[in-house]
Amino acid sequence: MLADNVVPRRLIAAQATLDERINLRGYRRRVRHVLSELQRCVPDPKSYHPVLAGDRRAEPVTGHLCLAMGHDRIEGVASTTPSTSESRTALLSDIAAVAGTPCYVYDAGTIRKAYATLDDAFDGYPHAIHYALKANSTLAIVRLVQALGSHADANSLGEVDVAFRCGFRPEQIVFTGVGKSAAEIDRAVSLGLLAINVESPGELDRIDQRAIAQGVQARVALRVNPDIDAKSHPHISTGLKSNKFGVPIDEAPALFREISSRRGLLPIGAHVHIGSQITTLDPLSKAAEAVVALARGLRSDGVELQHLDMGGGLGISYDGSPVVDPAEYVRALVAATRGSGLKVAIEPGRVLVGPAGVLLSKVVDVKQFPGAKRFIVLDAGMTELMRPALYNAYHRIEPLIRRDGDEVPVDIVGPICESTDAYARDRHFPPVEVGDVVVVRDVGAYGAVMGHTYLRRPLPPEVLIDGDKWRVIRRRQTLDELLALED
Numbered sequence: 001m002l003a004d005n006v007v008p009r010r011l012i013a014a015q016a017t018l019d020e021r022i023n024l025r026g027y028r029r030r031v032r033h034v035l036s037e038l039q040r041c042v043p044d045p046k047s048y049h050p051v052l053a054g055d056r057r058a059e060p061v062t063g064h065l066c067l068a069m070g071h072d073r074i075e076g077v078a079s080t081t082p083s084t085s086e087s088r089t090a091l092l093s094d095i096a097a098v099a100g101t102p103c104y105v106y107d108a109g110t111i112r113k114a115y116a117t118l119d120d121a122f123d124g125y126p127h128a129i130h131y132a133l134k135a136n137s138t139l140a141i142v143r144l145v146q147a148l149g150s151h152a153d154a155n156s157l158g159e160v161d162v163a164f165r166c167g168f169r170p171e172q173i174v175f176t177g178v179g180k181s182a183a184e185i186d187r188a189v190s191l192g193l194l195a196i197n198v199e200s201p202g203e204l205d206r207i208d209q210r211a212i213a214q215g216v217q218a219r220v221a222l223r224v225n226p227d228i229d230a231k232s233h234p235h236i237s238t239g240l241k242s243n244k245f246g247v248p249i250d251e252a253p254a255l256f257r258e259i260s261s262r263r264g265l266l267p268i269g270a271h272v273h274i275g276s277q278i279t280t281l282d283p284l285s286k287a288a289e290a291v292v293a294l295a296r297g298l299r300s301d302g303v304e305l306q307h308l309d310m311g312g313g314l315g316i317s318y319d320g321s322p323v324v325d326p327a328e329y330v331r332a333l334v335a336a337t338r339g340s341g342l343k344v345a346i347e348p349g350r351v352l353v354g355p356a357g358v359l360l361s362k363v364v365d366v367k368q369f370p371g372a373k374r375f376i377v378l379d380a381g382m383t384e385l386m387r388p389a390l391y392n393a394y395h396r397i398e399p400l401i402r403r404d405g406d407e408v409p410v411d412i413v414g415p416i417c418e419s420t421d422a423y424a425r426d427r428h429f430p431p432v433e434v435g436d437v438v439v440v441r442d443v444g445a446y447g448a449v450m451g452h453t454y455l456r457r458p459l460p461p462e463v464l465i466d467g468d469k470w471r472v473i474r475r476r477q478t479l480d481e482l483l484a485l486e487d
C-alpha cells in the first residue's frame with residue numbers, strides 16, 4: 001500500500017521536472033535568440049572604434065526606444081540579476097551593441113527610489129539631503145537628483161560649478177574639502193554658499209580674511225573629528241584622530257567661540273563624516289550623538305547653530321549580505337537630533353547611486369595556465385573602474401547571457417599592464433567565450449567618476465535608462481579629445 005500523499009508527491013515531482021525541461025528549453029532558445037540578435041546588432045567594429053583619430057561616428061545616441069519591457073521596468077539593472085530576466089538581458093545587450101563596451105549603464109528608477117526612501121524616512125522632521133556629487137557627477141545624474149528636491153555637497157570648485165549647471169542654488173550647496181586652495185576659498189565665499197565646511201583653525205582664519213576683504217560674512221560649519229571607528233575599509237575611514245579630516249571634537253567649543261567672534265564668519269552648523277561604505281549603524285549613531293552633544297554645549301555657550309550635517313557614509317551591499325537599512329539610519333539620526341530641535345543635513349552619495357549602475361564589458365580573451373589559473377580578460381579594467389585595484393573592493397560580476405556549464409574558479413582581469421588590474425580573483429564563474437558581455441554590478445558610485453585614461457584609453461560612455469527609454473548621457477571620449485590639451 002502506498003501512503004496517501006505518495007501519488008500526489010510523485011505527480012508534483014513529475015510536473016516539476018517537466019516544467020524545468022520546458023524552462024530549460026525556453027532558456028536555451030532565449031540564449032540562442034539573444035546571441036543571434038547580438039551578432040546581428042553588433043555594429044562594424046570600426047564604426048565603434050572611438051580611438052581611431054578623427055572618428056566622430058560615436059556621436060551621442062539619444063532617445064532610443066528600446067524593447068517593450070512590460071512590467072519589468074529594470075527597477076535596478078544592478079540590484080536584480082540581469083541574466084534572470086529576458087527583457088533586461090535584451091535591453092543590456094542592445095545597449096552594449098549600440099554604445100559599445102566598456103559602458104556604464106544607470107537606472108533612473110533605482111536612483112529615484114533610493115532618494116525617496118531616505119527622504120520619506122525623515123517623516124516630516126526638518127532636513128536637507130545634500131547629494132555628495134563626488135559619487136557620480138555626470139550631469140544627467142546630478143540633474144536627476146536635483147529634480148527630486150535634493151541639495152548638494154560639493155568637494156571642489158569643479159563640483160560647485162557642476163551643481164550650478166544642474167540647477168542648484170548657492171544656498172543649497174555645502175562645500176567640503178580637506179585642503180581648500182586660496183582660489184577655492186575666495187570663490188566659495190563670493191558665491192554665498194549655504195556652508196563652507198571648515199577643516200582647521202588655519203582655514204577658518206583664511207575664510208575670515210577673504211570674507212572681510214569681500215565685505216561679506218561667510219556661513220561656515222565646523223567639521224569635527226569625533227575619533228570614532230567607522231569599521232569600514234581604512235582607505236575610506238575618516239573619523240579617527242589618526243585621519244587628516246576635521247578638528248578634534250574637544251577643540252570644537254573653543255573654535256566655535258572663535259568663529260562667533262570673527263567679523264567675516266557666521267557659524268551655521270557642525271559637520272561630521274566618519275567614512276564611507278559603513279555597514280553598521282552603531283558608528284553612525286555615535287557620531288550623530290557626539291555632534292548633538294556638541295551643539296547642546298554650544299547653545300549654553302550662546303552659540304546657536306542652524307543645522308547638524310551628519311555627512312554621508314551609508315554603505316550598500318556589494319555581495320548581497322545585509323547592510324544598514326537606509327530608513328533605519330535616517331530614523332536613528334532623527335532620534336539622536338530631535339531633542340536639539342536642529343535641522344538635520346546628510347550628504348549621501350553611494351547609497352543613492354551605487355546600486356543603480358552596472359558596467360558592461362566584453363570578454364576579449366580566455367586563457368588557462370596548465371595546472372594553474374584560468375583568466376578571463378575583459379575590455380574594461382582599472383581605467384574604467386578603480387575600486388577593485390584601489391581597495392580590493394568586491395563587485396558581483398555575471399555574464400549577461402549565461403552559457404550551460406559548471407562554474408570554475410577564474411581571475412577576472414582587465415587589459416592594463418598592471419598586476420593589480422583585476423576585478424576578481426579565484427571567483428567561481430560560469431563558462432564564457434570571447435565576445436560575451438559581462439555585467440559588473442553596483443558601480444553607480446565611485447565608478448565612472450574615478451575613471452582615468454592610463455594607456456591613452458579614452459573614457460567610456462555612460463547610458464541612462466529611464467522607464468522604457470535609454471540614452472547616452474556621456475558619449476565615449478575620442479582619442480582626439482583625449483589629446484586636445486597637448487601640443
Ligand code: LLP
Pocket residue numbers: 132134135153176236273275276277311312313314347348349350351387445446
Ligand atoms: N561627505 C563627505 C565629506 C565625504 O567625504 C563623502 C565621501 C561623502 C559625503 C559621501 O559618502 P558616501 O555616502 O558616498 O559614502 N572612492 C571611495 C569612496 C570615497 C568616499 C569619499 N568621501 C570608494 O570607491 O569606495
